[in-house]
Amino acid sequence: MKYLYYPGCSCSGKTTGRAYAESLIAVxxxxxxxxxxxxxxxxxxxxxxxxxxxxxxFAMSVRNLALAERQGGNGDSPPTLTTPCAACYAVLNxxxxxxxxxxxxxxxxxxxxxxxxxxxxxRVQVRHPLDILVNDVGLEKIAGxxxxxxxxxxxxxxxxxLLVRPYAxxxxxxxxxxxxxxxxxxxxxxxxxxxxxxxxxxSLSGTIEEVGVRLSYILLSEARRRGANVVATxxxxxxxNLECFQHQMIRDHGLAGEVxxxxxxxxxxIALGLPGRNLGLHRLTIPLPVSDKIGEQEEYATAQ
Amino acid sequence: xxxxxxERKVRxxxxxxxxxxxEISAMPGGEQLAHCIQCGTCSATCPLSIYMDYTPRRIIAxxxxxxxxxxxxSLTIWxxxxxxxxxxxxxxxxxxxxxxxxxxxxxxxxxIYPKRFGIPVLSREFFRLVQRNxxxxxxxxxxxxxxxxxxxxxxxxxxxxxxxLMRQGRLSMKKESIKRKGELTTILRGVEQAALELDRARQxxxxxx
Numbered sequence: 001m002k003y004l005y006y007p008g009c010s011c012s013g014k015t016t017g018r019a020y021a022e023s024l025i026a027v028x029x030x031x032x033x034x035x036x037x038x039x040x041x042x043x044x045x046x047x048x049x050x051x052x053x054x055x056x057x058f059a060m061s062v063r064n065l066a067l068a069e070r071q072g073g074n075g076d077s078p079p080t081l082t083t084p085c086a087a088c089y090a091v092l093n094x095x096x097x098x099x100x101x102x103x104x105x106x107x108x109x110x111x112x113x114x115x116x117x118x119x120x121x122x123r124v125q126v127r128h129p130l131d132i133l134v135n136d137v138g139l140e141k142i143a144g145x146x147x148x149x150x151x152x153x154x155x156x157x158x159x160x161x162l163l164v165r166p167y168a169x170x171x172x173x174x175x176x177x178x179x180x181x182x183x184x185x186x187x188x189x190x191x192x193x194x195x196x197x198x199x200x201x202x203s204l205s206g207t208i209e210e211v212g213v214r215l216s217y218i219l220l221s222e223a224r225r226r227g228a229n230v231v232a233t234x235x236x237x238x239x240x241n242l243e244c245f246q247h248q249m250i251r252d253h254g255l256a257g258e259v260x261x262x263x264x265x266x267x268x269x270i271a272l273g274l275p276g277r278n279l280g281l282h283r284l285t286i287p288l289p290v291s292d293k294i295g296e297q298e299e300y301a302t303a304q
Numbered sequence: 305x306x307x308x309x310x311e312r313k314v315r316x317x318x319x320x321x322x323x324x325x326x327e328i329s330a331m332p333g334g335e336q337l338a339h340c341i342q343c344g345t346c347s348a349t350c351p352l353s354i355y356m357d358y359t360p361r362r363i364i365a366x367x368x369x370x371x372x373x374x375x376x377x378s379l380t381i382w383x384x385x386x387x388x389x390x391x392x393x394x395x396x397x398x399x400x401x402x403x404x405x406x407x408x409x410x411x412x413x414x415x416i417y418p419k420r421f422g423i424p425v426l427s428r429e430f431f432r433l434v435q436r437n438x439x440x441x442x443x444x445x446x447x448x449x450x451x452x453x454x455x456x457x458x459x460x461x462x463x464x465x466x467x468x469l470m471r472q473g474r475l476s477m478k479k480e481s482i483k484r485k486g487e488l489t490t491i492l493r494g495v496e497q498a499a500l501e502l503d504r505a506r507q508x509x510x511x512x513x
Contacts, residue, residue, distance in 0.1 A: 009439050009440040009441075009442070009480065010442065012439075012480070013476060013478065013480060014470075014473050014474060014475060014476035014478070015442050015474065015475070015476070016442060016469070016474055016475070018473060018474050019474075040482050040483050040484055041482070042434075042438035042439060042482045042488055043434045043438060043439050043440050045434075047386045048426060048427040048430035048431065049427075049430060049431050049434055050386075050405055051405060051408040051409065051412065051424075051427040051431075052409065052412055052427055052428060052431040053409070053431065054331075054332075054405065054406075054409065055495040055496070055498070055499050056435070056492050056495055056496065058495075059491050059492055059494075059495045060434070060488075060492075062491075063487075063488060063491055090388075098332060098333075101332075102332040104332070104502065105332055107498070108494070108495050108498030108499065108502075109495060111494060111498065112490070112491045112492075112493075112494025112495045112497075112498065113491060113494075115490050115491070115494045116487045116488075116490040116491045116494070117487075118487070118491070161385075161386075161387035161388060161389065162387070162388070165387065165388040165389065165391070165392050166388040166391050166392055166399075166401070173392050174392075197389075198351060199351045199352070199385050199387035199389070201385060202385040202386070202387075203385075203423075203426060204352075204383070204385055204423075206422070206426070206446065206449070206462075207422030207423045207426055207449075208355075208383075208422065208423070209461070211352070211355050211383070215351055215352075215385075218351075244465060244468075244469070282472075283472045283473060283474055284472075285468065285472070
């Protein structure tokens with residue numbers, strides 16, 4: 001089965017989520033997950049678009065779903081669209097609920113699609129790569145391919161808001177555990193912390209900085225307090241907010257020192273023995289506390 | 305002799321818009337508005353409520369009461385980061401986040417938000433760029449927002465971060481675009497047309513609001 005890959009605006013080209021896209025693709029290839037990019041995909045109609053026009057935002061989303069149905073509709077199983085961005089993932093899922101639940105939205109969108117010679121019958125499954133790695137590839141297979149177990153690494157798994165809310169499809173909206181299980185399979189130790197799905201402030205870091213950055217500070221200080229030496233994220237915006245404003249958090253809020261923040265796909269890639277360059281490790285401002293050279297893992301573990 | 309200007313804080317019946325609650329609950333997602341029991345779970349779970357002028361619970365109460373102007377002028381709707389905790393926690397299944405979206409849209413439509421206020425400006429710039437090209441171009445959206453809000457402050461505070469991100473290959477000013485723009489425009493025009501027709505039907509009383 002081939003997954004249709006929808007990078008979304010933040011994970012395509014020279015963007016905030018570039019390292020996320022790079023590491024995801026490297027991990028997919030290492031684990032033989034077959035994928036192809038959704039052809040001519042457009043913006044999902046995310047938060048800022050929806051704040052101006054809801055109908056158009058849903059229509060934006062549905063065009064992607066219609067394209068997915070056309071491109072991946074030949075097999076027996078339903079076409080599966082996967083996107084690393086938690087916001088795209090939430091919006092695409094939400095759109096499916098809205099066109100099913102509200103006939104007026106469904107009708108107007110279906111007729112607008114028809115005018116552009118497209119159609120959507122609702123067959124597409126939208127799934128997050130975390131779900132695919134853990135539930136399709138499986139933890140056993142992943143653990144079997146680990147070449148450099150992330151020994152000694154204490155990871156705060158940060159799911160962010162939109163991975164499990166408002167329409168949870170593969171985990172619990174209050175207390176998700178999928179990423180924790182993956183991290184354990186990679187040899188690291190997930191720390192228990194209650195802020196897994198607490199908001200990072202999203203675009204507020206760029207508009208009302210003191211408010212946005214403070215939300216991220218709350219997350220990082222709690223991660224530190226719980227003894228985490230790295231935070232794993234699953235959303236380009238969360239990673240950016242948590243990583244790039246740390247000097248403000250140290251200066252204005254008293255964060256007790258830097259905390260490395262990477263994508264769960266980067267940690268998976270390191271454990272699978274992939275070269276750091278392919279995982280975008282060089283794009284991080286605060287380097288991850290794991291060696292990216294094979295063979296140094298034991299030294300690292302004893303040094304801890 | 306003129307008396308000193310005093311801002312009236314008390315609201316009378318004549319300040320209310322009796323149709324406001326109906327307007328909001330008529331939109332998809334707003335139907336449960338009347339069921340709010342004012343328990344305050346939304347405000348308790350909202351990570352931003354401490355910064356808001358009115359908590360989400362109060363916004364719901366004010367919307368129901370018809371305090372349209374106060375609701376649309378509040379900072380609350382802009383501070384909502386759309387994390388959906390309120391929606392997931394609400395014991396009466398009210399889609400509070402979606403109601404916040406609806407309120408943001410009303411405020412943007414009516415142009416009532418503080419001039420040069422970053423959040424609605426960012427939304428509008430994002431919207432325009434994506435509507436035209438089908439994709440967002442992060443660098444361009446940020447620059448447009450900076451120019452329309454407070455360019456000097458942004459130059460001073462964010463220029464270094466921008467340069468760092470560019471060096472890391474994480475930021476670009478390149479315009480991103482889809483290939484079949486015409487196809488997207490047709491779809492967007494189609495839904496706009498449908499919305500207009502529904503609006504007209506509602507106003508003429510052919511369809512129940």
